Amino acid sequence: EWKMDSFIDTTVEQIRAQVGDKGVVLGLSGGVDSSVAAALISKAIGKQLTCVFVDQGLMRKDEGDFVENTFTKLFDMNFVRINCQDEFLSKLKGVSDPEDKRKIIGTEFYNVFWNKIRESYGSGFFAQGTIYPDRIESGKGDAAKIKTHHNQVGVPEDIKFEDIIEPLKDLFKDEVRAVGEKLGLPHDLVWRQPFPGPGLGVRVIGEVTAERVRILQEADAILRDEMDKCGYADKMSQFFAVLPGVKTVGVMGDARTYSELVAIRAVTTDDFMTADWAKIPYDILGKVSNRIINEVTHVNRVVYDITSKPPGTVEWE
Ligand code: XMP
Numbered sequence: 001e002w003k004m005d006s007f008i009d010t011t012v013e014q015i016r017a018q019v020g021d022k023g024v025v026l027g028l029s030g031g032v033d034s035s036v037a038a039a040l041i042s043k044a045i046g047k048q049l050t051c052v053f054v055d056q057g058l059m060r061k062d063e064g065d066f067v068e069n070t071f072t073k074l075f076d077m078n079f080v081r082i083n084c085q086d087e088f089l090s091k092l093k094g095v096s097d098p099e100d101k102r103k104i105i106g107t108e109f110y111n112v113f114w115n116k117i118r119e120s121y122g123s124g125f126f127a128q129g130t131i132y133p134d135r136i137e138s139g140k141g142d143a144a145k146i147k148t149h150h151n152q153v154g155v156p157e158d159i160k161f162e163d164i165i166e167p168l169k170d171l172f173k174d175e176v177r178a179v180g181e182k183l184g185l186p187h188d189l190v191w192r193q194p195f196p197g198p199g200l201g202v203r204v205i206g207e208v209t210a211e212r213v214r215i216l217q218e219a220d221a222i223l224r225d226e227m228d229k230c231g232y233a234d235k236m237s238q239f240f241a242v243l244p245g246v247k248t249v250g251v252m253g254d255a256r257t258y259s260e261l262v263a264i265r266a267v268t269t270d271d272f273m274t275a276d277w278a279k280i281p282y283d284i285l286g287k288v289s290n291r292i293i294n295e296v297t298h299v300n301r302v303v304y305d306i307t308s309k310p311p312g313t314v315e316w317e
Contacts, residue, residue, distance in 0.1 A: 004178045008040065011167050015044035023124035024165060027113055028053045029197075030067040033129030033168060035189050036180040039075055040167050041127055043183060046076040050121050054113050056105065057085020058199030058208075060224075061217040070186055084112055088201075089210055096206040098317035105198040114156050126155060127165040131176055135169065193238045194272070202317040206245040216243040218296045219262045226288045236278045239266035241292075242305075242316045250300035259300035262292055266305075267314055275309040 015024075024041055028034050028051040041049045051071060055064040064081070071079045091104050155161065168176055180190040196202055200220075204212045220241040227233040242263040250257040264285070269275035289302040305312070 004175065004182050007171075007175075008043070008179060008182060011040060012044040015041060015165065015167065018163070018165065019045055019048065019125055021048070022162065023048050023050060023121065024127050025050045025052060025117060025121040025124065026127040026129075027051075028067070028071070030059065030063060030189075030192075031129075031195065032173070032180065032190060032192055033131050033134075033176060035067075035070075035129070035185055036176050036183065037127060037129035037166075037168055038071065038077065039180065039183040039185050041165070042071075042075040042077045047078055049127075050078040050080060052113060052116055052121070053079065053081045054109055054116075055081055055083050055085070056088045056109065056112075056199065056201075057083070057210075058088065058105070058201045058213065060195075060200070061221040066188075070189060074184060074186075080116070082112060082116060084108075085210070085213075087112070089208065089213075092201065092208045094207060098202060101201055101208065101317070102198050105201050109197075114159065118156075118159060122159045122161075124161065125163055125165050126161040127167070129168055130166040131168045131171055131173065133172065196315060202315055203240060204243045204245070205316055212243055212245070215260060215296060215298055216241060216262075219243070219292045219299060222291045222295060223264060223288050226284065226291065230284050232280060232284060235268070236266050236280075237269045237272070237275070238314060239264070239278065241265075244316070248301050252300070257300045259298050261301045261303065262296070262299050263316070264288065264302065264304050265314070265316070267309070269309075269314075272314060273309075275314055277306045277308055280304075 024045060026034065026038055026041065026049065028038050030053065038049070038051050053067060068079065068081050071077060088105065088108055091108050092101060095101055095104060171179070177190050200213055200216055201208050204216055223239065223241050224233070227239060233239070242265055244261055244263055246261045247258055248261050250259065266278035266280055267275040268278050285304055292299055292302050
């Protein structure tokens, strides 16, 4: 407790001393680390901080608005949201290979983000939410490389900042969360489950379209809602819906349907290198299935993924 209080006080003083009257820009993803870094720097320098939030339209339902509301209402800063779902989707048109999709999303993110910085904020200081394990894991083993992860964003050579500020660089995740709570970040943000950088782009299997993203967002929101209501959410390390892109036959009233399948994935794990599928009680799964089929148009079947890691990965792509 007191340790985190004194960490906050000391770090706020350090940031003020280092930054002076210059500006600081930070890329906000809505994840725990960048959010806590943003809150901390906001406490130190208020509107001298600009947070740039690239909303690629591949986040969970209403998540972009939640991030915007949190940082504009609860914290003093200059908050810039770039809505660019259309650009991302046009780049993803016709692409179904998972690694190609990751590369496209990563590259597009890099371009949108740095073009904005170049245009308006390419001086002063650059801040990021690097934490202690990130620095150790930079030399990660092969297991982590089975899929390319696109979280690290290097600064392009033509942009010259005074320095890079990484206020959380010596903290572990639980310490980062404790600091976030002290700074008044919402519980949902501080305890947010891991969410892949490419977002729903790798949960809509195959080609990503606006309509398929919308269907997945609706189904995923219902799953989340039911898990929160029954109190089971905290028992899992990560859970989400997947849209495999398979159509199956069903029956509704006396009519035949031929619609999308939704899969539910839920795991328990300590480190995400191995994971067990979560033993969610049948009645909860049943409720989720009924609601998804009744409330999400174009979905007529729900299945539960009972594959552990290995041999399955947590994500489907
Ligand atoms: P897998 O699917 O590799 O997932 O078993 C392990 C953990 O990593 C997350 N994940 C990603 N995170 N970019 C990320 O930032 C990615 O491309 C990516 N792919 C998977 C996944 O959600 C899980 O927590």
